[in-house]
Amino acid sequence: MNPSLDLLLIPIAYLIGSISFAVVVSKCMNLPDPHSYGSGNPGATNILRTGNKLAAALTFLGDALKGYVAVMLARVWLGDQSLTGAFGSWVLCGVALAVFLGHLFPVFRGFNGGKGVATACGILFGVNAILGVATLSTWVIVAVFLRYSSLAALASAIFGPIHFTFLFGFQPMGIVLLAISVLLIWRHRSNIQNLLNGTESRIGSKKSKA
Known part of the structure; x- marks a missing residue:
């Protein structure tokens, strides 16, 4: 493969990741903008606060699929099924980070x-099914x-x-995945504070408009 063409996979992955399925599903199902209620987060958990379980499931599936599709497309293009190979491996790493x-x-x-939970899940399944499970x-x-x-x-x-290291050892x-984890934790900083304060809402609960 042409290394220059390989690098195009990274911005393509970013554009795939930029598709907000919370917004898409909400518009298709005539639900309020997810930014306008609950936590204001365009994700499956916030969509669930509308009481529409199907919409929440479709949001999670869509956000997970974009992570999975971006990684799998890169793996097929690069022929990098084993996560080895110097350049291909780093491009695959760039794709995973870019879609997130x-x-x-x-x-x-x-x-x-x-916040990236579903997309991170899709990325993990794209890297390895056992890791995802x-x-x-x-x-x-x-x-x-x-x-x-x-x-x-x-x-x-x-x-x-930790699961990845156990399965594959130390790899790029x-x-x-560690960087993605740090970003995911950072995006949940308000939730961490709510958990410490005992004010974090549980799954299935509803909030008033943000």
Whole structure:
């Protein structure tokens, strides 16, 4: 492959990540703009506060698929199925980070995006299915038993890079996943404060308009 063409995968991944499925689903299903209620976050958990479970599920699926599709397209293009190979591996790392940054700072929405939980999940599944299942299982266990989506996301952010290192050892992608985890935790800083204060809303609860 032409290295110059390979690098184009990174801005393409960013543009894919910039598609806000919370906004798309809300418009298609005649729901309020997700920025206008609850936490104001364009994500599945906030969409769930409308009481529309289908809309929340479609939002999560769409945001996860864009992470998965961006990584898988890069892997197919680069022929990089084993996460090895110097240049290809670093381009793949760039794609993973770019699609995540696209979700956090979407060019189509004035760089005002979501927190990245679903997109990070899709990225992990794109990197390796076992890695995705292990990290998603962490989210599900915490969410089911404690009913805090934010706490489940934080636990997954911590364990995601650990799962990767356990499966693959020290690889460039592990550094990127660590960076994604740090960004995800940073985006949840208000949730962390709410958890400490005991004011964080549980899954399924509704909030008044922000």
